[in-house]
Amino acid sequence: MFSSGGKERQIESYHVPVMLEKVMHYLSPESGQVFVDATVGGGGHLRMLLDAVAPKGMVIGLDKDRDAIKETASKLGNNGLRLFRRDFGEVEQVLGRLGIEGVNGILADLGISSHQVDTPRRGFSFNLDGPLDMRMDxxxxxxxxxxxxxxxxxxxxxxxxxxxxxxxxxxxxxxxxxxxxxxxxxxxxxxxxxxxxxxxxxxxxxxxxxxxxxxxxxxxxNHELESLQTFLDSLPRVLLPGGTAVVISYHSLEDRMVKTAFNRLEGKCTCPPGLPECVCGARRIGNILTKKVVRPDPEEVTRNRRSRSARLRAFKRAVRDRRN
Ligand SMILES: C[S@@+](CC[C@H](N)C(=O)[O-])C[C@H]1O[C@@H](n2cnc3c(N)ncnc32)[C@H](O)[C@@H]1O
CATH class of the missing domain: 1.10.150.170 (Putative methyltransferase TM0872, insert domain)
Structure with missing residues (x-):
């Protein structure tokens, strides 16, 4: 579905979205709903979300990188789409500014895009010579x-x-x-x-x-772990009842942070043993949808080698639950 048509080809050349069908399965967007894509990149996941919530829904896209915002704005226009060059740790503030109290789903596909790695002047790649920069923003x-x-x-x-x-x-x-x-x-x-x-x-x-x-x-x-922690901490305030968060990580440290955060949201205490009382803030507000971490199928890894380290986890806020 992503290999035909001019727009699709442009999206692929910037970045091939990882585990697209699985992301859509867990987020299950419906017409009229509101979603956040916290890591717009080349807009591959975002485009599918936008199509699913049309014509009355909305997708709010964030990325720290001006290239990603410019690329996606030029490809997808602004029908139902609001794009912001912001860190995803600031998602609450962005939604607050828009007067949105919560969203039906949120996706964070961490790390960097193929465009960033493959552009020598960005300085991310040890294979391409360029200035040693590495700033996403x-x-x-x-x-x-x-x-x-x-x-x-x-x-x-x-x-x-x-x-x-x-x-x-x-x-x-x-x-x-x-x-x-x-x-x-x-x-x-x-x-x-x-x-x-x-x-x-x-x-x-x-x-x-x-x-x-x-x-x-x-x-x-890029202070990536700090941003991720702020983002994960904000989920209870950002997700509407019944809303889903999907996070794809490419690094074991990030995946551990996501796993711990989702466990706490499911009410499992993650404090070190021996503490007199729980201080980790665990409080059950919903369920983890991915009992085991989800990996790309071998065919996807063959098609897109960059997907090989991807790990997906999903959490769903309960429908009946008083929000913070
Ligand atoms: C793997 S790419 C996302 C690809 C996208 N899902 C797609 O389908 O094309 C990761 C993107 O997240 C952005 N990013 C990474 N950390 C971020 C942060 N803390 N806040 C906002 N954007 C971030 C990067 O600039 C990059 O564009």
Missing amino acids: RESEGPTAADLVANLPAHDLARIFREFGEEPGAVRAARAIVKARRVKPILTTKDLALLLASVLHRPGGTRHPATRCFQALRIAV
């Missing part, structure tokens, strides 16, 4: 990956590589960066990729040795 004043690599002490770099990248050679990589930057600034993706490859190369490894460190820097530059 280039209007932000925040530091780029080059700034972190130039200024952070070795122990902070090592912590980022270990915590966000689960890189076993985190200390080695951090020390190599600190040593190299004394001689010459590390300004490009190629500079960093070559340096990391020289210290992290594992014989027989199937991935580029810089994969985990690049991912970790991206997460740090």
Whole structure:
């Protein structure tokens, strides 16, 4: 369904939406309803939502990246669609500004789009040479990956590589960066990729040795875990009774955060053992729809290799439930 027609081809070339049918199955949008797509990207998921809620419904789309908003606005127009260049951690504020009390469903398809990875000047890819930027929101004043690599002490770099990248050679990589930057600034993706490859190369490894460190820097530059936590915390206030949240993550840390948040919304305490009372805020307001994490089918992975690490979880707010 996505390979015919001019508009569909444009959407595919920007980013191929992952687990499209499964997303639609869990969100089950109906005509007249209101949805949020918290990560517009190339608008693939959003387009399906928009078609399903037409003609009277609405989709509110958010993305930090101006390219994604411009691309999707030019492809899908503004019929039933409101687009905002905002962090999804601000979804409550965006809805408040629109006077919308809650939505029937919300999708967050985390990470970065193919367009972002494949555009060298964005600096996300270790395979394409470009400035070491990695900001999703280039209007932000925040530091780029080059700034972190130039200024952070070795122990902070090592912590980022270990915590966000689960890189076993985190200390080695951090020390190599600190040593190299004394001689010459590390300004490009190629500079960093070559340096990391020289210290992290594992014989027989199937991935580029810089994969985990690049991912970790991206997460740090964009404060991805903080935004995700704020977004997950806002779900009880954003979802209408009967509304569904679907989150697709590509990283085990993110998936763990989603799993924990959904468990709490199902009333399961996630406090560490031994605490005298529950402090995690668990309160049952609905049910997890995905008892086991949902992965793409092998055919999808063959068609779209970038879907291979995707993990989908869905939560449905109970129909009869007093909202906060
Ligand atoms: C995997 S892509 C989404 C693809 C989209 N579902 C599609 O069908 O084309 C992830 C998108 O989320 C955006 N993004 C990541 N973190 C964000 C955040 N905290 N707030 C808003 N957008 C974010 C990225 O800029 C990127 O465009």
